[in-house]
Amino acid sequence: MARPSRSAAKKPRLRALPGRAAPAPEAPSDAEATLAYARSVLEAEARAILGVMERLGDDFLRAVQLVRDCRSQVVVTGMGKAGHIGQKLSATLASTGIRSVYLHPAEAVHGDLGRVGRGDVILALSNSGSTEELLRLLPSFKRMETPVIALTGDAKSPLGRGADVVLDIGAIAEACPMGMVPTASTAALHAVGDALAMTVLRSRPFGTEDYALLHPGGKLGRSVQRVFELMRTGPANPLVRDTSPLSAVVAVMTKTPGRPGAACVVDKAGKLVGIFTDGDLRRRVESGLTDFTVPVRELMGKNPRCVTPETLVLTATAQMRELRVDQLPVVDVEGRAVGLLDVQDLLAAKFV
Known part of the structure; x- marks a missing residue:
């Protein structure tokens, strides 16, 4: 009986490396599932904002009064994502006739604290309320007699306890697969900041011509130019x-x-x-x-x-x-x- 040729002989099987599972076939993309997840993120952020509505009360009224009656400038400060929200809040205040600057907490402890003076009002943003760079500034704010309004997710946090007024957004679940990336919480901080700025605007004599004066460029400035x-x-x-x-x-x-x-x-x-x-x-x-x-x-x-x-x-x-x-x-x-x-x-x- 003839022997089989070498080419017809069985090829040796490849064995998986020890401790490694064979790779699973890649699942096809699911457009509907992707869109559904994106919608769930928006829904989570919308719920966070709506939840904060129920928390507005006397502290919010006190914050409005402090910002409206400020005779110097509103200093907004915050680290990380909250800091970015703070920069937008400061810009919104400035664009509506409230003198405002953004103060980076890390730079403040190295000299930029000189931007702050008596008569200022501090708006400090931190979801956790335990941001170390912010907490290091609180004693200086006290010595300068500048009232601190805290926008935070924990009124009992060190920032909340050290502030004169606390706008508490509450504990918010992030719209993130890991539950860690600031998303729903920053949306809530952003919304509360806008609510504060717009409520202050409504309580002051500031009209479209005043607004246009601060926006001389673009379509807005042209719309009221004489x-x-x-x-x-x-x-x-x-x-x-x-x-x-x-x-x-x-x-x-x-x-x-x-x-x-x-x-x-x-x-x-x-x-x-x-x-x-x-x-x-x-x-x-x-x-x-x-x-x-x-x-x-x-x-x-x-x-x-x-x-x-x-x-x-x-x-x-x-x-x-x-x-x-x-x-x-x-x-x-x-x-x-x-x-x-x-x-x-x-x-x-x-x-x-």
Whole structure:
């Protein structure tokens, strides 16, 4: 009987290494399970925030009063994730007219504590209430006679016991597979900070114009900007008397700084009676009318649409679009031409 060839012989089996289990096949990804878990994280954080609502009481009212009546600055401090929440809280307070700075606890013990002075109010954030860097600052805060508001998850913690006012968010289960990563607790701290800042804002005389003053950039700042902030005034405001010849009007439009495409026509009292534009000049020349000795009062556009210095720039911009003009005269309450709003200035300010 013939022997089997070597190639047909059985191959030796690979044995697993001692102490190691054979790797399990990788389970396919489950999109629905992934989304369900993500939703559970949001639900846990929402529950944490709703749970804090029931805890607001007299201490919250005291905290509102301390922050509202602060005559110096609100110093916000915290370590780690709570510190990041604190930085946002400080920025929110500052943006709503409350002077506020963020103080890093670790830097504070090495000299930055000099940023704090009598008359300040301290907002200290720590979920555990036992953050060592924060606790080291409490004696100094006491000596400076600066009241401390603690935002913490444990009112009986060292921070809670050392504070003048405690905003207790309670023990919160984190929305984390390990139950350790600050998630639901920081959401609650964030929400309480916002509630405090907005309640203080509501109790103070601070309106949209005040808010815009602190936000000069972007869409928000533009939304409440007034014409007087952009209009051309003084030597940049092209004014001509109604008795001036067309040649003088052209000279004014040419020599005025910024080369506006129009001139405001005024009477002897300085009141606006008309406007003459580059377009008016171009149409005359195209029609063969080249007599530059004609008084501008015979050529100007009479009763022009105009705005006041206090008009919102957005309103003036909409008016210019509607009229399809590039300039709008600006007049005061007595009808005197005090400025000119030019489309080039609107472009530079990103209104158009």
